[in-house]
Amino acid sequence: MATLVILIVFALFLTAIWTGGYDKQLLNRFRSHWLWDWITTVDHKKIGILYLIGGAFFFIIGGIEALLIRIQLLVPNNDFMVGDTFNELLSMHGTTMIFFVAMPLLFALMNVAVPLQIGARDVAFPFLNSLGFWLFLAGGILMNLSWIFGNAPDAGWTNYVPIASNEFSPGTGIDYYVLGLQISGIGTTMGGINFLVTIINMRAPGMSLLRMPMFTWTSFVASSLILFGFPPLTAGLFLVMFERLFGANFFDVAMGGNPVIWQHLFWIFGHPEVYIVILPAFGVMSDVISNFSKKRLFGYTSMVFATILIGFLGFMVWAHHMFTVGMGPVANSIFAVATMAIAVPTGIKVFNWLFTMWGGKIRFTTAMLWAVGFIPTFVMGGVTGVMLASPPADYQYHDSYFVVAHFHYVLIGGTVFGIFAGLYYWWPKMFGHKLGETLGKWHFGLFFIGFHLTFFIQHFIGLYGMPRRHFTYQPEDGLTTLNQISTVGAFFMAAGTIVWLINIIKSARSAIPAGNDPWDGRTLEWAISSPAPEYNFAQLPQVRSLDAFWFEKMEGNKKMIPAEPLGPIHMPSSTHWPFIMTIGFFISGLGFVFRSLEVGVLGLILVFLTMFIRSFEQDHGYHIELDEIEKTEKGANA
């Protein structure tokens, strides 16, 4: 195996040398291909679309895994996917859905919307943005390669040691998990830092912090959670990697180690992580609800305050995932109280959404349907969350299907609904045409019904005593009907997703231009043409209020007031180095998975080599000249 990998690396090096200028013709042929354009892009809108494609791809893979799990649980004593295969399925389903679906799809929305909402021409670090995307993709592909090589991670998405140690998980399964997450984690951290710097430094004139749209605010807080939350995961993954690959003993009690350390490190990351994936969804909901109620967001400042408070408290509650570890009643009580405290800012948000809709002129577009469906669904997930936060009760619920129901209510009812709302809302700004509303409503209906059918029943499956992560149950357990209802629901969700995909293809085929402002929008992104031009704003807008574009509309202006004269716009040039650097990381990860240190080091050498080249590359970007801007602007307004 290792020889094969070395050969592939060698071939890649050869092509790199080939394309590196020795064969100009070949190079030009590559450069003129449309794929090259996408590989080298540093445009935040295009990277957003790439994130969307990547996330949707893994969404389908994760969804298929979920369906297989549900088919296995259709009848008692089923032998469709048993034992290790079932463990692999559930581990990969969880990991894929969190790291390779929720995160990239939210990054897709953030990439598309945040720079436009704050009136910026690009993100602060376009190079890092591109690198972040490719690293996510490399990590996701690396982990899913484990299916092809026949040994997937099987210790759950939490990857607890000692189950994940060499002793109990021999083979390379866990190594895929560790290295895949490590690589994509680097990318995510970069993305987080990038958005922090962008939002702090690149706001348009007049866009003070308290005039930022809610989605930008939640992205900001989520990015700082990424900044503080991912390092513990990186540290933990390194510990597992060293334990598995190099025989370290961090978790071996006999050698003075402690297996609980992994649980702590994982959940110090893991709890902020669930807020990382829910906060941007909150932001989408706030923008969508305010837009389609034709009202200013109720209690904007309290929303900002609640967001920051949730972000801060998110770091104080990780041990509520570990009540049954045996930390003692004092520690359990502290973390229980802190957890319940989070219900307060979340409650503020829910009431603010309701009051935003109250008295508003509500339009039930598909985006709004997702948002309206989200509120009760998320509240149910929140209520079971508070139930789980009570340690004595948690001793009963722990590791049962009740927990599964709870986190699917918050993750699907919150994050996935939020992502779909955001996609239907910003689709015209991404592609220039709307997603079909009729099919969109079918999508919502099927998915919404399917979701509640699948997971509402799982509360009871859990209360009747079925433990999570088990591949079967007995006919006399009385769980057969409930499980069958749940499985039927899963197929409804699959049907909904298929409708969504059909909708995408159908809308793209007809591609009816949606116009600049299809929803009568309130924020800056609707003040520019759809799809947004490369440079976003020909002239940076002067922001005079919260909901800046709406304010200008109410003042009788059709456009934003420009804050600068029209002039040449400086743009970053496309670069292929992020892609090459990612190939280095990927080779390195694959090398370490196959326990070939040579290949692993070889990949890292490629990484450092590209870093070195990048550091000394003189590239100041280019300018889009005045006449070209005028031509684009005229074309867009015609």
Next chain:
Amino acid sequence: METEVQQNQAQQETDPTPESAVKHLLSFALMIGLTLVAFAAVMLEVVPAGMVIPFILVLAVIQVFLQLFTFMHLDLKNNRMTVTFVMMGLIIGAICAVALFVLG
């Protein structure tokens, strides 16, 4: 289509807060040096066994300050956001460290 324009070099020279590359390189070298000393302290057994951990901790503290001031820009004026984020990181780090110490 696009005319490639080299950005005006003069713009960088008139930057209001010039940061010397020398300072960065110097502290980078110093950090690598400190890390090497820490490794040496363990591997070469020149430091008495009981003193190894305190010694490494002292090196770590020095390194943290170097990091904060040269790379996290705590020495720059007009840096409210930087200070906020560094303080947040310290608070969260401290809470996690104490909790791990007590519970781990």
